[in-house]
Amino acid sequence: MRDEFDVHPVQSDVNELLSEEQFMFDTTISDVFNHFRIKSLLKACNIIKRTGHSVNQIIFDLFLIPFLAMSNVFLFVRSQYEQATSEKNRYYRFLENAKFNWRLFILNLSHKINQEINQQAETIKFFVLDDTIIQVTGKLIECVSYVYDHVSGKAVLGFQKLVLGIFNGAHFLPISHRICSGSKTPNAKSNARKYKKIPKSERIAPDSAGAVEREQLDQTKLKKAISMLKEALKKGFDAQIVLFDSWFCFNRFIMDVTKLGLHVICQLKNMPRTNRYLYKGNSYSLKELFAYYAKSKLRMVKKYQFKRAVLVVSVADSEIKMKIVFVQNQASQDWHAFASTNTTISAQKILEYYSQRWSIEVFFKNCKQYLNFGKEQMSNLDSIIACNSLVFIRYMILTYLAHQRKASFYERFSALRKSQTTITFGMRLLKFFLNKLQFIVQQVCNLIENKELEKALKLLKALPYFFKNSLEIVPDFK
Numbered sequence: 001m002r003d004e005f006d007v008h009p010v011q012s013d014v015n016e017l018l019s020e021e022q023f024m025f026d027t028t029i030s031d032v033f034n035h036f037r038i039k040s041l042l043k044a045c046n047i048i049k050r051t052g053h054s055v056n057q058i059i060f061d062l063f064l065i066p067f068l069a070m071s072n073v074f075l076f077v078r079s080q081y082e083q084a085t086s087e088k089n090r091y092y093r094f095l096e097n098a099k100f101n102w103r104l105f106i107l108n109l110s111h112k113i114n115q116e117i118n119q120q121a122e123t124i125k126f127f128v129l130d131d132t133i134i135q136v137t138g139k140l141i142e143c144v145s146y147v148y149d150h151v152s153g154k155a156v157l158g159f160q161k162l163v164l165g166i167f168n169g170a171h172f173l174p175i176s177h178r179i180c181s182g183s184k185t186p187n188a189k190s191n192a193r194k195y196k197k198i199p200k201s202e203r204i205a206p207d208s209a210g211a212v213e214r215e216q217l218d219q220t221k222l223k224k225a226i227s228m229l230k231e232a233l234k235k236g237f238d239a240q241i242v243l244f245d246s247w248f249c250f251n252r253f254i255m256d257v258t259k260l261g262l263h264v265i266c267q268l269k270n271m272p273r274t275n276r277y278l279y280k281g282n283s284y285s286l287k288e289l290f291a292y293y294a295k296s297k298l299r300m301v302k303k304y305q306f307k308r309a310v311l312v313v314s315v316a317d318s319e320i321k322m323k324i325v326f327v328q329n330q331a332s333q334d335w336h337a338f339a340s341t342n343t344t345i346s347a348q349k350i351l352e353y354y355s356q357r358w359s360i361e362v363f364f365k366n367c368k369q370y371l372n373f374g375k376e377q378m379s380n381l382d383s384i385i386a387c388n389s390l391v392f393i394r395y396m397i398l399t400y401l402a403h404q405r406k407a408s409f410y411e412r413f414s415a416l417r418k419s420q421t422t423i424t425f426g427m428r429l430l431k432f433f434l435n436k437l438q439f440i441v442q443q444v445c446n447l448i449e450n451k452e453l454e455k456a457l458k459l460l461k462a463l464p465y466f467f468k469n470s471l472e473i474v475p476d477f478k
Contacts, residue, residue, distance in 0.1 A: 032397050033060060036112055045105040046209070049094075058094050062390055063397075071375045073387075095383040098210025102389035103176060110175045111235050113396050114166060117403050123169045125239040126353070127232065127262070128360040129225055129248060131162045131180065134374035139188035142381045143217055146184045157186065161388065162221055164228040165360055166239050171399050172359040174392045175237065176228040179384065181217045210382045222253045229260055241265055241342075243357040249339075251275050251315050258320055258341055265353050268324065268337040276316035277324075283316060286324075286337055294326040305330055310347045325350050367391050 033039075039056045042048065049055050065076050077091055118125070133149050135158040146155040160180035165172050204210050216224070225248065232239075242262050246269040254264050268275070272285035279289060289311060297309040309326045323343040328335040340350045367373035371394045376387040440459060447456035 028401065029063060029397065030060065032400065036109065038109075041105060041108050041112075044108065045101040047097075047100040047102070047105060053090060055094075058091065059390070059393070062091065063394060066370060066372050066394065071372055073376060092383075095378065095386040096380055097386075098204040098208045098382045100382075100386065101209040102385050103209070103213075106174065106389050106392050107176055107231060107235055109393065110166075110173050110396060111237065113400050114173055114237065117171055117173070117400065118168055124241070124353075125169075125237075126167045126356050127175075127229065127237070127239045127242045128165045128167050128172070128357055129163075129228075129242060129244040130357070130360045130364075131160050131221065131247075132364045132368075133160055134158050136377070138377065138379065139186040141379050141384075143179070143181045143214070144186065145182035146186070147180075147182045155184070159384070160221070162224055162228070163360065163363075164225070164232060165363060166232075166237055167243075167356055167359040169356065171403055172363050173396055173399060174363065175232050177388060177392065178224045178228065179213070179217070179381070179388075180221050180224065210385075213381060213385060222248065222250065222256075225253070226256050226260075229257065229262070233260060233262075241353065243354060245357065249275070251318070254315065254322075254341065255318050255320060263340065263342040265340045265342075265350060266338070267354065268339050277322075278314040278316055279311060284313075289313065289324070290326055290335060290337070294324075298326070298328055300330070308347060312343055323347070323350065327351070363395065367395060371395060 033056065038059070039054075042055050042059070047055055062073065062076075065071075065073065068076065070076050073091055073095070133147055133156065135149075135156050136144055137157070138144070139157065144157060144159065146157055147160050148154070149156045160182075162178045162180050163174055164176045165174045167173075219227075229242065240263060242257050242264050244264075244266050246267040249266050249268050250271070251274065254266070257264050268286055270285055270287040272287070276283045276285065277289060278284075279293065284292065294309040294311055297311075298307040299309065300306075301308050307328045307330065311324050311326070312321060313324060314321050320341055321343050322339045322341055323345075325338045325340075325347045326335055327338070338350055338354050340353075345353075364373070371391045373388070373391045376384070378384050378387060444456045444459055447453070447459065
């Protein structure tokens with residue numbers, strides 16, 4: 001009976017990788033880096049360094065952070081370089097560089113992985129568009145604003161992350177991402193030195209990737225979405241249908257998407273002022289269409305136990321026709337409407353294709369839960385973009401590995417995470433004992449140099465008790 005009530009996490013490419021015994025996980029990732037020539041891709045996007053450690057090595061280190069049971073870069077550098085301050089700054093300077101074009105890098109890497117995953121696949125591919133909210137706690141973070149969260153029903157401090165991905169029925173890959181900032185920003189002041197400097201937007205080159213990103217912050221979410229679709233098509237992604245939820249269902253946006261040669265399948269909502277539909281020569285809102293025509297045409301679909309009605313309408317002020325599928329549950333008066341600009345496909349296919357939009361929700365869930373999406377507390381926009389890009393790199397590479405092994409990897413990911421947590425804790429515990437041992441040995445050497453042999457011998461005899469009880473006690477020999 002227990003299995004009946006067990007809750008199983010959502011399955012996806014990202015949370016199902018590591019089910020096998022992987023003692024050489026870092027070697028596997030290194031092989032993938034070499035296979036896709038990550039170093040060349042980075043150089044093509046101006047992600048380069050003149051001296052010091054290579055960019056490829058730094059990204060490789062940052063890639064592995066979630067698998068070391070650490071939630072952010074700060075914990076990683078603190079654990080790795082406790083006594084070398086100069087080493088810590090290497091990662092922070094790298095993430096803050098405004099010249100690095102992370103958007104182009106994600107686009108190029110996604111295209112290469114997509115080509116390999118879909119090399120022999122002949123399935124229908126979908127562009128999937130959606131956004132998610134990342135909350136932050138610092139009011140002094142660059143470009144942070146109050147955005148409305150539909151889940152909690154209130155405005156929260158943070159960012160909206162707009163993401164475009166491609167889904168082939170089995171694997172989801174992120175293609176591009178944008179940060180959307182609201183108009184209401186917090187009024188906050190600080191006496192901290194770093195906030196009294198000249199704003200970074202005034203110190204970076206106007207043609208750098210960071211400057212371009214800051215210029216585009218004021219663009220609307222819909223305009224950014226169209227720009228992302230154009231970039232994806234120009235790069236060579238071959239999806240023909242765009243999926244999105246009811247937030248994006250403005251008639252003007254649908255028209256802009258169809259001008260790109262793409263079809264739209266989306267959920268509709270009643271917006272009588274902005275969205276009008278022509279049916280039998282008259283103009284109607286979505287609610288009026290349901291009340292006047294669709295309600296009387298509802299018929300039961302026995303296989304799925306809901307009622308369904310179909311209307312083919314024209315979008316006002318355009319030549320676009322849409323097939324609208326109205327759905328109503330048998331035990332409820334609530335209804336929903338789903339539309340497709342391709343009127344030749346069946347109502348069942350429209351609902352089936354729209355369900356593929358859920359792939360991006362799984363993507364968000366797994367990025368937040370496993371890959372540290374939104375957990376980096378950075379104060380400038382360039383670092384935020386870099387950290388987001390690292391999350392997407394992790395997701396894409398894990399998806400590629402899942403495809404190569406032709407297996408899901410939720411249990412494997414969970415097993416590896418537990419294993420890495422144990423290993424990381426063990427390494428920290430070992431480091432703790434080694435530091436204390438080094439301190440005691442130094443004390444013994446000092447005592448011997450001062451010819452206090454009895455005290456040195458007494459201190460050495462205390463060592464077993466120290467390791468047995470794990471106590472930070474050094475006897476007082478004064």
